[in-house]
Amino acid sequence: MKYAIVGTGGRHQMFRDAVAITHADTAELVALCDVNQSRLALSASKVPDPGGNGVATYLAEDFDRMIAEQQPDTVIVTTPDFLHDDYIVRALRAGRNVMTEKPMTIDVNRLKRILDAQRETGKSVTVTFNYRYSPARTQLKDLLMSGVIGDITAIDFRWYLDRVHGADYFRRWHRYKDKSGGLLVHKSTHHFDLLNWWAASTPKTVTAVGKRDFYTPQMAVKLGLEGHGERCHACPVADRCEFRMDLEADEALKELYLDAEDDDGYWRDKCVFADDITIEDTMQVQAQYASGTSLNYTLVAYSPWEGLEVKFHGTKGELTHKHIEVHGVFAGGDRDKTERDNVTTELHLAGKLPEKLAVWEGTGSHGGADPIMLGYLFDPQHMEADRYGRASDQVAGAWSILTGIAANQSIARNGERISVDAMLAEAGIDLGEKR
Ligand SMILES: NC(=O)c1ccc[n+]([C@@H]2O[C@H](COP(=O)([O-])OP(=O)(O)OC[C@H]3O[C@@H](n4cnc5c(N)ncnc54)[C@H](O)[C@@H]3O)[C@@H](O)[C@H]2O)c1
The missing domain is CATH 3.30.360.10 (Dihydrodipicolinate Reductase; domain 2)
Structure with missing residues (x-):
């Protein structure tokens, strides 16, 4: 089975590694897609590449071309929530099955679009509820x-x-x-x-x-954090803020977000006490x-x-x-x-x-949930019949x-x-x- 992933941020790594490494005997990762060229390149660099050609990468504007060229059986959606519906519907209408991260979408109008596209195409939508x-x-x-x-x-x-x-x-x-x-x-x-x-x-x-x-501006004042910056990076009060996220100090966060922010201006470390929340x-x-x-x-x-x-x-x-x-x-x-x-x-x-x-x-992330779910998602023939109906x-x-x-x-x-x-x-x- 061929898979493509759209949205190559923090969460997609679990799916990428499950397809390209853990379940590589039954699954194949054919493409990655994102708005951010740096995150795309970073993710592609972590995919094992025995053939030497690398995994195909596409910018978001080329999502439909990606499907046409790479013919994935299933598109895995790991973008921010408000974008799920658009990619789910486009993948279904292009004749693909979909696996999507939770929440499937965020409001009833988007929900209707997904349900209509699923009914009209007959393709499958799987929501990856790992907690079950x-x-x-x-x-x-x-x-x-x-x-x-x-x-x-x-x-x-x-x-x-x-x-x-x-x-x-x-x-x-x-x-x-x-x-x-x-x-x-x-x-x-x-x-x-x-x-x-x-x-x-x-x-x-x-x-x-x-x-x-x-998480309010008033709380920042109560905590003595007046004059805080818009983000933790270079924040004048960072050294006395218990909520500081230090992107420089964590290599994984640095390469995924800080080093990629010139592409799209995505700040991973905005102040949690901001007014616009x-x-x-x-x-x-x-x-x-x-x-x-x-x-x-x-x-x-x-x-x-x-x-x-x-x-x-x-x-x-x-x-x-x-x-x-x-x-x-x-x-x-x-x-x-x-x-x-x-x-x-x-x-x-x-x-x-x-x-x-x-x-x-169990063992593994989310209390042992993720490895079991990934087995059912990517290698179901080797899993026992699920009497709990977790799919x-x-x-x-x-x-x-x-x-x-x-x-x-x-x-x-x-x-x-x-x-x-x-x-x-x-x-x-x-x-x-x-x-
Ligand atoms: N089940 C769980 O336990 C779990 C845990 C974490 C995240 N999630 C879900 O995974 C999804 C992603 O979360 P995350 O933490 O990885 O977020 P993230 O912000 O780290 O990653 C999102 C990625 O989507 C990309 N993106 C943004 N706009 C795009 C567009 N228009 N087209 C294509 N790509 C675009 C971003 O560049 C980024 O690489 C969310 O839906 C979240 O709810 C689930």
């Missing part, structure tokens, strides 16, 4: 599928981003709602996808509050699912630790899962990091004492963003309850049977 493949999260699916806690009546889900990872969403394109959909789409697509999959249902109504309390850092959502399950959800982007807590309330008992990915880290360093991940899963059935379960483990198409991709899109609407309308069905009907979208 993390062994500890698959174990929750296994337990819920077994019916051990009975019917799921309610879920409490909290995700905490720390001051390194969380701050990173406030440095570049993610920080503009029209580029990422805000964290309720960009980040929460993972969480709402997990919730839809775990609960085997889809959202019906959504209410939300969201605000920016931490349009996304929230503190968000709470309530949703009702078609199955009757109700959800309370919180996402905070400046927490002192990073990870998640989820509790499923069922008619026979409770299932609780907590994963501390990073404990006690402040921006800019790895102060007081835990030695290793700390994951607990506890089953508490009515009439019994709580039971700590042995948590399923995600455009319909799962759509449902995973609809809670966040509805939540954004609710925030914009002072907490109004948004009907997902009405939102879809208004956009002319039919996702088929509700669960």
